[in-house]
Amino acid sequence: GAGVSQSPSNKVTEKGKDVELRCDPISGHTALYWYRQSLGQGLEFLIYFQGNSAPDKSGLPSDRFSAERTGGSVSTLTIQRTQQEDSAVYLCASSIPSGGAYEQYFGPGTRLTVT
Amino acid sequence: AQSVTQLGSHVSVSEGALVLLRCNYSSSVPPYLFWYVQYPNQGLQLLLKYTSAATLVKGINGFEAEFKKSETSFHLTKPSAHMSDAAEYFCAVHGSSNTGKLIFGQGTTLQVKP
Numbered sequence: 321g322a323g324v325s326q327s328p329s330n331k332v333t334e335k336g337k338d339v340e341l342r343c344d345p346i347s348g349h350t351a352l353y354w355y356r357q358s359l360g361q362g363l364e365f366l367i368y369f370q371g372n373s374a375p376d377k378s379g380l381p382s383d384r385f386s387a388e389r390t391g392g393s394v395s396t397l398t399i400q401r402t403q404q405e406d407s408a409v410y411l412c413a414s415s416i417p418s419g420g421a422y423e424q425y426f427g428p429g430t431r432l433t434v435t
Numbered sequence: 436a437q438s439v440t441q442l443g444s445h446v447s448v449s450e451g452a453l454v455l456l457r458c459n460y461s462s463s464v465p466p467y468l469f470w471y472v473q474y475p476n477q478g479l480q481l482l483l484k485y486t487s488a489a490t491l492v493k494g495i496n497g498f499e500a501e502f503k504k505s506e507t508s509f510h511l512t513k514p515s516a517h518m519s520d521a522a523e524y525f526c527a528v529h530g531s532s533n534t535g536k537l538i539f540g541q542g543t544t545l546q547v548k549p
Contacts (some may be wrong), residue, residue, distance in 0.1 A: 324478070351535060353535075353536060355537075362539060362541045363525060365536040376536065389518045411478060415535065417535060420527065421484060421486035421529070423481060423482075426480070428477055428478045429478055430475075
C-alpha cells in the first residue's frame with residue numbers, strides 16, 4: 321500500500337517568508353509525528369497528533385512553528401518568518417499505536433533551505 | 436528522561452566483515468528500542484525493534500540486535516557486510532509512554548569498503 325507522502329520534496333525560501341509543509345499519513349494510522357533533521361541537532365521531535373486528543377507540542381522550537389491536522393488525516397507544518405537556522409529536512413511519520421511499542425513509518429521528508 | 440548515545444559517528448568495514456554499531460540508552464521505565472536505517476535522500480526505514488519480548492531481536496536485511504539491561508545497551512550487528520548496507524543508522528528509544536515520540540541517537544554512518 322501507499323506509504324507516508326510529503327510535499328514538496330524541496331523548498332527554497334527567502335528569510336522572513338512563511339512556508340507550509342504537507343504530510344499525508346498512511347491510511348488508517350491514527351498517530352502522526354513531525355521531526356526535524358539538521359546537521360547540528362540530529363533528529364528532533366517536533367509535534368505529535370493522536371486522534372482527537374490535544375497534540376503534544378513540546379518539541380516545537382519557537383512560536384513561529386505550528387501544525388494542524390485536519391480530519392484526522394493530512395497534516396500541515398507551518399513556519400512563519402523563516403530564519404536560516406530553520407534550514408533542515410522535515411520528516412513526517414505515522415503509526416498505529418499498539419501496546420506502547422509504536423512502530424513509526426516515515427515519509428521521504430521535505431528539505432527546506434532558507435536563503 | 437530517556438536518552439540514547441551512539442558510539443562512533445562513522446564506522447568503516449570491509450565487505451564481508453562483521454558490522455557492529457553501538458547504542459546505549461538511558462530510560463527511567465522499561466524501554467522500547469528501535470534501529471532505523473536511512474539511505475541517501477530517503478526517509479527512515481525500521482530495521483528492528485525491542486518491545487520486552489525476546490532479548491535477541493532479528494530484523495530485516497540480516498541485522499539483529501541484543502538488548503542487555505545490565506549494560507543498558509542495544510547494539511546492532513550483522514555477520515557479513517554488503518556494499519548495499521552503506522547508510523546512516525539511528526538508534527532510538529520510546530521517549531514517552533503517552534505519546535510514543537522517539538528520542539534518537541546522533542546516528543552512525545556505515546561505510547562498506549570493497
